[in-house]
Structures are given as C-alpha cells and as structure tokens.
Amino acid sequence: MLRRVVSKVGRAPVARRVVTSTPGLRETTRRFVGGEDAPSAVITAEALHEQGLRSTLHLRAGDVHTAAEADEHVRAYAELATRLSSAGCGPASEMSVKMAQLGLYAPGGWHGAVARLREVVAQAAERGLFVTMDMEGDHEVDQTLSAVHAVREEHPSLGVALQAYLRRTEDDCRMLAHAGSRVRLVKGAYGAGSDIAFTTPEDVDAAFLRCLAVLMDGQGYPMVASHDMRMIDAARRLARESGRRSPEWELQMLLGVRSHDQRALAAEGLRVRVYVPYGPEWYGWFVNRIAEKPANLRLLAHALLSRDEIRATEPV
C-alpha cells in the first residue's frame, strides 16, 4: 500500500521538479544513479572498481516507440562501450539492456530488436565487454529468451536475467544451466497472477532457492542478484557444496543499496557486481528504488532539512 502511494506521489510532476531542482535532494539521488550521461556513469564505475567491486551499466532513456529511438539506444550503448574500454574498465564492467529499449514495441518488433541486440553485443565484444539482458514483464519472457538464444549462436557470452517469482523459471534455469551460460537470478520486480507466478514473499523465496540450487549445480555461470542476506548465504553455501570457487559465480546488487555489505562481501574475496543505472530518465528508476523501500524516504527528508550531502556510501 505504502509502496503504491510512494510510487504515485513520486511520479507527480511537482515531486519530480522538487527532487531534481532542490539542492541536497539532487545529490542524494546520486546514491542510486550513475549520473545523466555515459561519462558520469563511467566515473561511477571507476569509483566502484577502486573499491574492489565490478559494475553493470544500464541506460535509462525515454520510452522507445520508433525504430529511430531504438537505434539511438544502440548508438548510446556503443558510446558507453567505447568510453568504458578507453577508461580501462573492460573486464570489470558489463552492460545491461532491455528488449523494449531495443525496439520490441517499435515497428520491426522482435526482429528489429534482435538485430539491434546483435549490434550492441558485437560492439561490446570488440571492446572486451559482456552484455546481460534484463528481464521485463511476463509477456516479454519468451521474446527475450528467444532473442538471447538467437544472438548466443554468434556471441555465447550474452547473459540473461531470470525471475524466480514466475512458476516457469525453475524449468528455464534447467534449460540455461549449461556450460558457458551466464544467468542472473532475481526475485522479480514485476507483478503477475497466481496462475503463472508465486505471489507471497515466502513462496518467491522458496522458488529463488530452488532456482539457485539448479544454477549452482549446473555448468553455467550463476549471477545471484539479491540484497536478501538469506539468499546470499544460501548462494555461498550452495557454491561451496557444488565446488565452485569465487570467479565461477558472482553476487549482484543495485547501486546505493547495502553498499556496506557490497564492499564487505568483496573484501571476503567474493565477486560482487553493482548495477548502475544512468541516463536522462534516471528519475523513474529513483522513484522505484524509494517505493521499494520507503525507509529510503528518511534519506530524502534528511537531505531536505539539512541540505547536507549524504555520502554515497552510507548504508541503507
């Protein structure tokens, strides 16, 4: 309920104006976003790398309704890949992309989006970077998986996110647990009915653990994306039991969420990657993070009252 209210209020134009123009508040948002453009995102990635963390960068630009807008995203990812490579971020950075931003809903549909995905992955590969596909709503799952399957014929390093809350995902994990396959396991950020999804937190957690066991037991490269310490502990135990050492799997978390734990886990020798959203449409992302955890409103209130810059490293 509170999540819905925060999300609705946060999206009001007046809220956007206040957050983006009030000194202090604007800086606080930087805790969760890597800036408005590729140069800022690369600086954020470099700062993470200096702390022993890896990064995956995701462009937040406007909705894509035309082929020209989707092409613009391809150009933006090419620019990002070039900048990451010039900054020497190659092995420690990768890029996260979504089917919708590559034109799934533009003229040309799935075929156009796959052609653009091929281009993004090829440009990244030339610069020594990997790409992972985010997973969107349940209607996009088949289209995303078939796109990944098609592009992997040429670029087997292309990774994909799978959402534990969908009932189908345990089977998808089995299908994708083969050698060379990079799978990011998440709980899932989109809602769906009980016919196709688990709808209670307990059932989603149980599904996450089953999927995790399949991936850890398989031959692929599991990327465990969660801030839930119970899931992280389970991942560490399952990795141990299946004889995986640290570079044979990794943890992922969002920029600004549990930053202290990110650094502590990396200091223990685990591979930890931080998801860094950046771009002109960073604001929508920011509202989602606040809505996910309304306690984050405390940070905003503090910034508004004190106008102090909140350190980007402060734990939530």
Ligand code: FDA
């Ligand atoms: P859970 O929601 O149970 O949170 C566990 C704890 O983490 C909370 O109690 C809180 O302490 C902390 N926490 C979580 N979110 C927080 C926040 N915003 N601020 C402060 N604390 C917070 N989803 C999807 O559908 N498709 C995708 O492609 C991706 N990709 C993706 C990449 C990466 C790197 C991550 C970390 C997550 C995603 N997700 C995603 C989102 C994912 O599905 C899920 O919604 C969130 O990670 C929250 O779930 P947790 O596993 O963290 O557990």
